[in-house]
Amino acid sequence: MVLSAAHRARIPASVRFEPRPMLWRWPFLVAAGLLFAGNALILRDPAGVLVALLLALPVALCWYRPMAAWWVMVAGLAVATPFTMLAGGLVVPPWYLNQLPVPLIVLYVLALSVPLRVALPALTITLGVGCAIAVLVVAGGPNTPMGALTWALALVVALLLGHASRARRESTLRIADERGLRRVLEDRARIARDLHDVVAHHMSVIAVQAATAPYRIGEGMSERVAEEFETINAAARSSLGELRQLLGVLRDPSAPQPGLAELPGLVAATRSAGLPVRLELPDPLPDLPEEVSQAAYRIVQESVSNVVRHAAGASTVVRAHLDEKGGGLVVEVVNGRPAASLPPLRSGSGLAGMRERVAALAGSFTAGPDGEGGFAVRAILPLEFDGEPAR
Structure with a gap:
């Protein structure tokens, strides 16, 4: 070998x-x-x-x-x-x-x-x-x-x-x-087992409880509450599906991952969770390298998750299109001012992870306030790259 x-x-x-x-x-x-x-x-x-x-x-x-x-x-x-x-x-x-x-x-x-x-x-x-x-x-x-x-x-x-x-x-x-390389693959398999044993178990419990709550509570539940439980159940099942995909990638790096074509489903699930989000994609979708398509999906996924956590209810626009020269994919997620003030949440590593994904493709990444009370994330992913991280 x-x-x-x-x-x-x-x-x-x-x-x-x-x-x-x-x-x-x-x-x-x-x-x-x-x-x-x-x-x-x-x-x-x-x-x-x-x-x-x-x-x-x-x-x-x-x-x-x-x-x-x-x-x-x-x-x-x-x-x-x-x-x-x-x-x-x-x-x-x-x-x-x-x-x-x-x-x-x-x-x-x-x-x-x-x-x-x-x-x-x-x-x-x-x-x-x-x-x-x-x-x-x-x-x-x-x-x-x-x-x-x-x-x-x-x-x-x-x-x-x-x-x-x-x-x-x-x-x-x-x-x-x-x-x-064998040590790396063994570590990936161990991480996959740990994720399956811990995270998948709890997500399954959430999905089951959300699905059975209307039957356990009975007739006293309003229609709006029942819809919320249905949304929680759908989100938990979607998360379980993505978790299984992630576990498959950890065990086999060649396993398929979601890309640009799966963005409508992601946006629809986010919209059903109560976030007013609009998706703008070129029609037809451009033929992209697999790495670029996957990175675009993960950037949008993390960005809308941040909007849900930090600016719930904010109007959000997701755009993905080729730049003017056709040499790169531009991904933008822009949210407006949140509908209500929320208590500050502890910052995670979402922006750092997005920046690392873009750097791995030798692209450019910016994220910050847009000057109108909202927040904007913008990434440019080149369609041709040598696999080396950007310096």
């Missing part, structure tokens, strides 16, 4: 596997210093010091930029042996100890850092440069065929070891992410 970026984004930071650096930095700097000092002592003259620097630089650079280090290494490989022969008649082939560690280290780190389809062409070019030096520069030298063959095999082994380390590390990261 390979996790997508979206799945990894759902894993909380507390259960993610945070890898340590693959390799420590200081050994490369020490190795580069030793290589520079050794080659500077062998070559001695000022130009030779520049060649020594060219040989040591890839080792120091490969921890930071493996591909750039490889290019510098190839340049040093092509220059070092011809320069030593022209400068002092000294034959120092690439398979000698003063040069051999350079391609071994660089190719190992390169294979550890990039896919094999990139590392293999780099190895081929390196071997080609080395073979060209063996044939054109040091041909006829002592043990040239055996030295070149040993050098080539060493480079192949270094690249294979680096690739094996990379594959092992990717496997470890994948297993750790899968364990993190």
